[in-house]
Amino acid sequence: GAGVSQSPSNKVTEKGKDVELRCDPISGHTALYWYRQSLGQGLEFLIYFQGNSAPDKSGLPSDRFSAERTGGSVSTLTIQRTQQEDSAVYLCASSPPSDTQYFGPGTRLTVL
């Protein structure tokens, strides 16, 4: 079946602009996660959605970052007033009621 998809695959933006990154999880998966990976580093947790519960936003690095998940499916990660240090690969993952997470291909964000 279809895996997790993300769009766009690459995004180049200018400092100060807002960007939106999209994640389509695997159908039926109740949990959705956003992570960020800087060059040559491991993944950094950003935010987690589980069903209709309030999201766990404990990993968001600043109030310029926000995310929503509409209808328990598609999620959008928004970064306002982008900075150069926001440049990274943003990875989305979804999981069924188990501990295995299925990752999308990521969005490579470059802030000039």
Place this chain on the structure above:
Amino acid sequence: SQQGEEDPQALSIQEGENATMNCSYKTSINNLQWYRQNSGRGLVHLILIRSNEREKHSGRLRVTLDTSKKSSSLLITASRAADTASYFCATLNSGSARQLTFGSGTQLTVLP
């Protein structure tokens, strides 16, 4: 912050040899997982070992877990050039948080 630390950071071996990667972590965990990443994009789940397990096998993969030392190892036997990738350990910590905490990864290069 990254909980898991992988050792070595980079490993280069000949095809057919075994590759061993180690991971250490700091807090109490529910389970530990290993992921593989090609070319800095999406991660692929390899294997999960629960905190009450000591060893697990999947094909050419063997994972061990020592909770007293807070460490794990991933062994890839009879390596192939196609195994070239970055390998990350990730822990699901005990408690209510559901996000994974990733290590910084080991870059494995298998030479043909």
